[in-house]
Amino acid sequence: MRKLLLASAAVTLVCTGTAQAADIVIGHLADLTGATASVSKPFAGGVADALNYINAKGGVKGDKIAFETVDYSYQVPRAMAQYKKWTSESKLAAIQGWGTGDTEALVSSVAKDEIPYFSASYSGHLTDPQGKTSAKAAPYNFFYGPSYTDGCRGLVEWAAADWKKKGGKGQAKFVHMGDNHPYPNAPKDACGAYAKEKGFEILNPIQYSLKPGDFKAQCLSLKESGADYAYLANTSGSTISLLKSCETVGTKAQFMGNIWGMDEAGLKASGEAANGMTWVVAATTWADTTPGMTLVREISKLSDPSGKEERPSHYMRGICSAFYMKEAMDIATTMPGGVTGANIKAAMYKKSNWVPAGLEGVCLPSTWKADDHRGTTQVMVYQAAIKGEDVKMTKVYAAELPRRPEWLGW
Amino acid sequence: MISSSLIPCGQFKTSYAKDTTIFDTPVMRAWAVASVLFLIAAPSFLNNYHLSILIQIGFMGIAALGLNILVGYTGQISLGHAGFFGFGAFASAWLNNSFGVPVVLAMPLAAVMTTVLGLLFGIPAGRLKGLYLAIATFASQFILEDFFARADWFSGGSSGAAAAPVNLFGYELSGDTGFFYVVLFWVVVMFLIGSNLLRTRDGRAFIAVRDHYLSAEVMGINLTKYRILSFGLSSFYAGLGGALYGHYLGFVSAEGFTILMSIEFLGMIIIGGLGSVAGTLMGTTFMVLLPEVMEGGVSIAKSLIGGDVSWLNEGLAYIKQASIGLAIILFLIFEPDGLIHRWRLGRSYWKLYPFSY
Numbered sequence: 001m002r003k004l005l006l007a008s009a010a011v012t013l014v015c016t017g018t019a020q021a022a023d024i025v026i027g028h029l030a031d032l033t034g035a036t037a038s039v040s041k042p043f044a045g046g047v048a049d050a051l052n053y054i055n056a057k058g059g060v061k062g063d064k065i066a067f068e069t070v071d072y073s074y075q076v077p078r079a080m081a082q083y084k085k086w087t088s089e090s091k092l093a094a095i096q097g098w099g100t101g102d103t104e105a106l107v108s109s110v111a112k113d114e115i116p117y118f119s120a121s122y123s124g125h126l127t128d129p130q131g132k133t134s135a136k137a138a139p140y141n142f143f144y145g146p147s148y149t150d151g152c153r154g155l156v157e158w159a160a161a162d163w164k165k166k167g168g169k170g171q172a173k174f175v176h177m178g179d180n181h182p183y184p185n186a187p188k189d190a191c192g193a194y195a196k197e198k199g200f201e202i203l204n205p206i207q208y209s210l211k212p213g214d215f216k217a218q219c220l221s222l223k224e225s226g227a228d229y230a231y232l233a234n235t236s237g238s239t240i241s242l243l244k245s246c247e248t249v250g251t252k253a254q255f256m257g258n259i260w261g262m263d264e265a266g267l268k269a270s271g272e273a274a275n276g277m278t279w280v281v282a283a284t285t286w287a288d289t290t291p292g293m294t295l296v297r298e299i300s301k302l303s304d305p306s307g308k309e310e311r312p313s314h315y316m317r318g319i320c321s322a323f324y325m326k327e328a329m330d331i332a333t334t335m336p337g338g339v340t341g342a343n344i345k346a347a348m349y350k351k352s353n354w355v356p357a358g359l360e361g362v363c364l365p366s367t368w369k370a371d372d373h374r375g376t377t378q379v380m381v382y383q384a385a386i387k388g389e390d391v392k393m394t395k396v397y398a399a400e401l402p403r404r405p406e407w408l409g410w
Numbered sequence: 411m412i413s414s415s416l417i418p419c420g421q422f423k424t425s426y427a428k429d430t431t432i433f434d435t436p437v438m439r440a441w442a443v444a445s446v447l448f449l450i451a452a453p454s455f456l457n458n459y460h461l462s463i464l465i466q467i468g469f470m471g472i473a474a475l476g477l478n479i480l481v482g483y484t485g486q487i488s489l490g491h492a493g494f495f496g497f498g499a500f501a502s503a504w505l506n507n508s509f510g511v512p513v514v515l516a517m518p519l520a521a522v523m524t525t526v527l528g529l530l531f532g533i534p535a536g537r538l539k540g541l542y543l544a545i546a547t548f549a550s551q552f553i554l555e556d557f558f559a560r561a562d563w564f565s566g567g568s569s570g571a572a573a574a575p576v577n578l579f580g581y582e583l584s585g586d587t588g589f590f591y592v593v594l595f596w597v598v599v600m601f602l603i604g605s606n607l608l609r610t611r612d613g614r615a616f617i618a619v620r621d622h623y624l625s626a627e628v629m630g631i632n633l634t635k636y637r638i639l640s641f642g643l644s645s646f647y648a649g650l651g652g653a654l655y656g657h658y659l660g661f662v663s664a665e666g667f668t669i670l671m672s673i674e675f676l677g678m679i680i681i682g683g684l685g686s687v688a689g690t691l692m693g694t695t696f697m698v699l700l701p702e703v704m705e706g707g708v709s710i711a712k713s714l715i716g717g718d719v720s721w722l723n724e725g726l727a728y729i730k731q732a733s734i735g736l737a738i739i740l741f742l743i744f745e746p747d748g749l750i751h752r753w754r755l756g757r758s759y760w761k762l763y764p765f766s767y
Contacts, residue, residue, distance in 0.1 A: 033731045068709065073731065076666045077466060078701060080659060084462035084586070085702075101665045104570055108660040125569060136572045136661075180559040182665050185568030 023066035024059075024329060024339050026051075027086045027095040029102055034074030035210070036099055038237055039260050039314055043120050044069060045303060046311070046318020047096045053299045054322070060329040060339065067096075076101045087113055093339050094118065094325055100183045103141065110140045114341040116328075116348070117141050118321050122259065123186045124149040127373040128409025138373070140345060144320045144366060145282035146379045146401075148183075148258060149410060152191035152231055154280060154379025154399035155256040159229045160198045161397065162254070173226055174200035175253070177218070177242070178233030179210040187233065187258070190410045203227055210234050212241040219249035227253045236266035240274075247273035254278070263312040267384050267391050275386040278396065280379055283316035283362055285393055290361025320363035323356035324348070324375075372408055377401040430609045432602075449594055453587040461586040463698060468593035469654040471694040472600045474678040475687065476647020479604065481676070482685035483613070484640035485620030486535055490547040491648055491675045493554030496667030498524045498649030499656030500558060500565040503573040513576045513657055517596075521649035528645020535641055536634035551669055558664035570663040573656040589658055596654060600647060604687050607643075616640055617685075681741050683748025692749040700737060704730040 028051070030044030031037050048069050055064045072078040079102035086092055094116045097103050103121040110117045117140055119126065124147040131137030146154065156174070163172045174195040178184025192202050203225050208218045219242070222230060230253040232239050239261045246255075257279035264286070267274050284290055287310075296316060301307050331347035332339045353365040366375035381397035423429045433439040453461060477491050502520035505511040511519060534546040558565045565571055576583040576592050583589055607613045615636050618626035627633050656662040674697060682693020708726045745752055 033728065068712070070705065071730070076659070076663070081459070081462055081466065081702060082705070085459040088457035088459040101663060104663050105659050105661050108572075123569075134569075180556055180568075182559070182568040182570060182663055185559065188568075 023064050024093045025086075025090045026065055026067045026093055026325075027083070027097075028067045028069045029072050029079055029082065029095065029097045030069050031074040031098055032071040034072070036074050036235060036260075038265075039235055039263070040074075040098055040120070042263075042312045042314040043318040044098070046299075046315040047322045049299045049302045050319040050322035050326075051096075052302050054326050056302075060326060061333045063333075063339070065326070065329075072098075072102065074099060074101060076105045080105060083109065087115075091340075093329065093341055094344055096321060096325070097121075100186075104182075107136060107138050107141060111137070114345070115140060116325070116341055116344045118325055119143050120317075120321070121183075122147045122151070123183075124190060124407075125409045129373050130371050132371070132408060133406070134409040140341070142324075142348060142368065142373060142375070144324055144363065144375055145259065145317060146280065146376055147187075147374065148233075149187040149190045149407075150374070150377050150401050151259050151280035151282075151379055152187040152233075153194045153401055154381060154397075155231060155278065156191065156195045156198055156200070157379075157399040157401075158278060158381045158397040159195075159200070159254070159256065163228070168228065171199060171201045172228040173203050174229045174231070175203040175222065175225060175227040176205040176231050176233060177208055177222070178205070178231075179238070180207055181210055183235075184210070184233035190407070191231065200229070206230075208234065208238060208242055210238050212237045215242045215245040216249055218242065219246040219251055222246065222253055223249055223251045229254050229256060232257045232261050235260045236262055240266050240270045243270045243273040243277065260314075262384075263314060264310065264391070264393070265312060267386060267393070272386050272388075274384050276383065278381050278383045281313050281382045281393075281395075282364060282376070282380065283313050283320055285313050285316075285382070286310045287393070288361070292355075292359040292362035295358040296362055316362055320356065320359065323359055323363070324354070324366070327351075327354075327356050372403065374403060374408070377403055432605045432609070446594075446598060450591075453590055458586045461590050463702060465586065465590055465593050465658060467691075467695050467698050468590075468597045469651045469658065470675075470678070470698060471651075471691050472597060472654070473648045473651030474675050474682070474694045475600060475604050475690045476644035476651070477675050478679040478682075478684065478686070478690045479607070479616070479647070480640050480644035482679060482683075482690075483608065483620060484616040484637065485623075486637060486640060487540070487544045488547040488641070488644065489544055489669065489672050489676075490531065490549075490551035490554065491644070492667040492669065492671035493551045494524050494528055494645045494648035495652035495655070495671065495675075496558060496662075496664075497527055497554060498652030499573070499662045499667075500571060500652075501649065502653035503571040503656050503662050504564050506574050507571065513574055514578060517650060517653040517657065520653040521646045524649025524652070525642045525646040528648070529638055529642040531645075532638040532641025535637040548669070551672055555664070555667060558667065565662070565664060568664065570661055571656075573660055573662055575660065576657055593654055593658075596650060600650065601687060601691070604647075608687075612636070612639070620685075677738060681738065681748060683750030686748065686750040688753075689748050689750030692753065696749060700734055701730070704733055 028047060031040040051065050051067055059065055070082050072082055083106055092115050097117050097119040100121045100123060103119040106117060119141060122143050122145055125134040126138045126141040126143060127147055128134045129137060129139040176188050176192060196202055206218050206221055208215045232255055239257055255277045257277060259280040259282060262277060262279040284293060296319060299319060300311055328344045328347040329339050331350050332343035335343045337343055348368045349370050352367040354367060355363050355365050364376045364378050368375055379399040379401065380395055382393050383396040385392040433442060473495050477488060480486050480488055498520045501523045502516045505516040505519055506513050531550040535543055538546055559568055583592055615631045618631055619633060619636050623633055678693040678697045679690055681696050683689025708730050711726060
């Protein structure tokens, strides 16, 4: 019996080692069990479903995309080891990555190995492929959506318009709230500078943990500071706790969340505490009826045949991320050398105001340039209207930010 | 004449020097040398993935050995080891980026800086014991974590610090093969120092403090001095491990050095064997390999069932995480003395084979 088991294990080991020669191999990192699992799961689901859908529809000009979703639990060493494993087993064409930790850690490795890295980390400095303004160039990093900083700038523009509309007198007060952590800190300085430019008075930042907890103390300092607009830079879990605490304390500030700071599930969980909150969205919501949603619903059926599951907008962004990569691969097939990392990178620059075929109205038109990886600088601001069990999200503002050269990588 | 590979039955050591040799028998020494030689040849037949795992075992092992000196030998406790590990990583990058100190020098210098920090944070150990000390070191973990995210001049704050690859005589050791030799060098040096430390007066003082602090004090051992010294030493190891980690990744982010990592270090030495130099390496190997082996198992399970089904992905992810925890619990129940104990049992079994009793 034991021999039989060993033999079968050996056979499977051999079998798994050989992917089909024609396949395009990519890596897919996700956090299904770690600190950011709540938002990574829907995003990774979008990526995986989209890739499976692409394969079912003939792949990239006939070649299938071979991928495996690997859960790295948001631990950088695990992501590093997985990366080495992938690169030593086969030549990777691209990677669909995830968060701040793995993306930052792999910036120089993917540049050296020429593997485009499509991340869900939107830190501003990743948009600087030639290292013009930031300390380190990120030539092979791509992401779909506005950077954290641009997202915050978009909210600042909305806030300025809102202040005017409300007939607010004098200088409105703006405060940054978030953990002292690379991800919430990413847009802090740059966005504060823009808020100042827009005539806001910048208050001292208030710190609240990325881990959900009781934040009444922070809400009291928010109340005392007299802030009019509070930017929440954490992920949805801790933001929900904050909204609840602040509802109890009774603050008057208008809350604005970043792209990972609020979603459909978060609104349901926070209930009326989130009423009126605005946040950044960079794809459609499930309830939207734009033409591209037909394709999205079809893709979603791959993992939810009933079609009943309502996907959060992170899912749509995952789909966009996978489809930009797929179309770049399509272009790369026509280049000498075929679908290689370097060709995919070059292909990413071929189109401008680019929306993947079939996803019109879902993905924002994006343009990547060899010296500027800010795919889109368009920021959609959504506002929540919650009454009891009834949750509504409406688009209230679309900011079209200028591509200022000094903003590149910041 | 009896072959030198066998130990004669009974105690025949006639001097203290013989009693405290690093290796019990010449054969063991030969084995140790042979395995180092084997590792030197390893890059020629291992791929980058295997090398990167060996490198991880290397820098984690150095840091874990530091913790073992503190916990296993001196009987103190630290929940802040990851903080020191991170400090070493940032310090080395900082020395290199801000002052142009060559990386080869910056790494040991960073370790020295970490030592100073460790001596500072070790001061409470002079007064506190047990759980109280654990909480004091817990605080150091949080102080350091916050410092990394705040000190822009030192760590680059939230955007992190770039760490240059090792450059030796104008030759850049950036790939896995090059870096593997750097790590191997330090592993050999640090583990030799670790083994030798315990043959010195100071090493024996550590053990005396652990076994019975009152007796130790009566014998004239300055408790405060040795407790703090132990913190400093363990920080030196942590700092060096961290520096290697930083330069290997090429980038140091404040995100990585959490309390979880500190606990992982504790797990390594408990699984490997408290108070054992070789056990430290075994425990580290176990902890680094376990998730990789599980990942491999999950891949095989997926290919057996076929396809990339999302519920399966998630289900297997949980099974993987749970089995890591389960393996650790089983270890603690069935092998509380650590892997090194199992190793010794196995060795004595084979030494007497087939006449063991």
